[in-house]
Amino acid sequence: MVTGSLRPVKERVYILLDGGNTEDRLSLGTNLFITALIVLNVGTYIAGTVDWVGAQYGWYIYVFDIICVGVFTIEYVLRVWSCTVDDRYSSPIRGRIRFMLSPYALVDLFAILPFYLPVVIGEQGAERVLRIFRLFRLLKIARYSSSTTLITNVFRRKSHELMITVLVMSIWLVFISSLMYYIERSAQPEVFSSIPAAIWWGVVTLTTVGYGDVVPVTPLGRALGATIALLGIGLFALPAGIIASGFTEELNRRRQGDRYCPHCGEHVDELADEPQAHTEKAELDD
DSSP states (O other): OOOSTTHHHHHHHHHHHHOOOTTOHHHHHHHHHHHHHHHHHHHHHHHHTSHHHHHHHHHHHHHHHHHHHHHHHHHHHHHHHHGGGSGGGOSTTHHHHHHHTSHHHHHHHHHHHHHHHHHHHOSTTTHHHHHHHTTHHHHGGGGTOHHHHHHHHHHHHTHHHHHHHHHHHHHHHHHHHHHHHHHHTTTOTTTSOSHHHHHHHHHHHHTTOOOSSSOOOSHHHHHHHHHHHHHHHHHTHHHHHHHHHHHHHHHHHHHTOSOBOTTTOOBOTTTTTOHHHHHHHHHHHO
């Protein structure tokens, strides 16, 4: 636990940045401000990839990026500094390291790394990778979006069913790809050169995408391909049905009350009185 005169300040900063108390106007305003900054920052970065926009407004985009990185850096530092008010991160060193390795904290770190790494290691050989990492700033919205929380909850609650479906689909994919390999390899040895190569055909066929770059030419292969394509419609509808069911259940849960945690989507009876306790519970559930 945090001791000393700084504890009230750390608690206030922790709750302010966490946004668990939706009735705290300052906390809500802070979260809205950071969310808007994320959207604007990613938007200007995307616009800057247009040649004429980059040529005419590149300097302004760069300055705005510096301002955003400064805000995100301050936010990250404050989160690491104040995380020790949480019992799970109470250790000044190990607790903070554990917090820094949490998913949201890693997203926050990756969002600012592209700005600082070129200063340390130089941009040569890593420029494109670092620019791609800038898009991690878009993932920061997940911390403030109830819609993202809803999606996360659905996948978490239906993870067992989805894993079973993925396992069944993987087994079926390997089976039909292997079968097609043995049927077509004599007619198209350069296309169906191995089972892994045939798996690409299996993925395209099962998903009913049908790129047409790899197709069977033998009568038996075409008959099998047509059958697999029809079966793929039903097979890939399974995860869609599971996710749709999860959304229905989650929305019904939210309609049972008026107040919800913006992070976990759970109905909270006393959210305003115990925002930190509920946030800790939600993070433990994750």
